[in-house]
Amino acid sequence: MLWVVVDPVVGLFVALLPVALILEMAWGLVLLAIWPTVTRYDGGTEWFLFVPVSDQTTAVIGAGVGVAAAVLGYFLARPALGWHARWVRLVLSPPARALEQRVEDLTRSRADAVDDASAEVRRIERDLHDGAQARIVAMGMNLTAAERLMETDPEAARAMLAEAKASSSAALQELRDLVRGIHPPVLADRGLVDAVRTIALEAPLPVEVASTLEGLVPMPVESAVYFAVSELLANVAKHARATRATVDVSRPGPLVVVVSDDGAGGAAAAEGSGLAGIARRLGAFDGSLTLESPADGGTVATIRVPLAG
Structure with missing residues (x-):
């Protein structure tokens, strides 16, 4: 908002200063030629910048000052652009504290993302170890026991096979729930x-x-x-x-x-x-x-x- 209000004034001044100095030279040369006519209607004196023009000598001095102003305007044109750029940068650049705060926020969010990713990996490992892995191990033990009892005690073997089947279904459901928790x-x-x-x-x-x-x-x-x-x-x-x-x-x-x-x-x-x-x-x-x-x-x-x- 400060830039919107003030920049038209600052920008116009910076842009017109070299041009105005060069135009002063043109007016000084014109005044050198017509100073008698101008001073006749101005009470005998016409001010050119800080030079009171009232005769041929002062008119020549005024023209010389105008040439010097034009040279100054020529050499000021490029620095004037730099002045305006520095002014815009001063007004529109965010405060240093804002940049520091942004860096702190990004650093903190990166650390949080790393911590969350580590916590998610630990959760997945815990769920696999305590859930599906334990059920699969139990299912393997039941199948081994059922294999041994198949000839001596078929009923007990069938019960263990049914238990192994239930364990496999539960392990599959837990794996599906785990995958759904990672990315549905x-x-x-x-x-x-x-x-x-x-x-x-x-x-x-x-x-x-x-x-x-x-x-x-x-x-x-x-x-x-x-x-x-x-x-x-x-x-x-x-x-x-x-x-x-x-x-x-x-x-x-x-x-x-x-x-x-x-x-x-x-x-x-x-x-x-x-x-x-x-x-x-x-x-x-x-x-x-x-x-x-x-x-x-x-x-x-x-x-x-x-x-x-």
């Missing part, structure tokens, strides 16, 4: 909006989904936003005491997802809470989570993630 198939197959609609259908309260989203969304951003919406709706179901919720997906520039409910309100993204975790994960994509949750009811959570293109 519906998200890969049908995109963000349909994946959000799937979450809405599975929610324990009515959820209305509206979308004006056009164009493609990068897959990592889709995944982060999908899980953010999933966690927000889970919070609504658990804590908000709401009767309905809405999800609005749009892209007016950045990707914007608004999750709102008619619940009790009072939500806060305190450090260590699930909402703070959502904000931290979105920060890896330069995104943000803002909350409007007055104590008298209703919560509006807005996710914004900038997209290239």
Whole structure:
């Protein structure tokens, strides 16, 4: 705003100063030729810059000053552009603290992204070790025991085979759940909006989904936003005491997802809470989570993630 108000004055002065000095030379030469006529109507004296022209000698001095002004204007033309560039840079450049804050934010979001990735790897390892891996090991033991009992105790062998079959089904389901937690198939197959609609259908309260989203969304951003919406709706179901919720997906520039409910309100993204975790994960994509949750009811959570293109 300062630049908009002041630059027309500064820019005009810087641009016209060399031109005005050169034009002064032209006026000085004209005055040298017509000074008698001009001074006759000016009370005997015509000021040219700081030279009072009243006779031939002062007219020559004025013309010389005009030539000197033109030379000065010629040599000032290039530096004047530099002066204007420095003025624009001074006014429009962000403050140094803003750049430092930006670097700090990017450093923190990168560290958060690394921590989240490490935590996700540890979660996958734990789920595999405690879930599917344990069931597969048990299934192998049951099959070995059934093989030994096949001739001596067929009934016990059949029971162990049935148990092994159940273990294989449970292990397969746990693997599917694990894969779904990494990147849901519906998200890969049908995109963000349909994946959000799937979450809405599975929610324990009515959820209305509206979308004006056009164009493609990068897959990592889709995944982060999908899980953010999933966690927000889970919070609504658990804590908000709401009767309905809405999800609005749009892209007016950045990707914007608004999750709102008619619940009790009072939500806060305190450090260590699930909402703070959502904000931290979105920060890896330069995104943000803002909350409007007055104590008298209703919560509006807005996710914004900038997209290239």
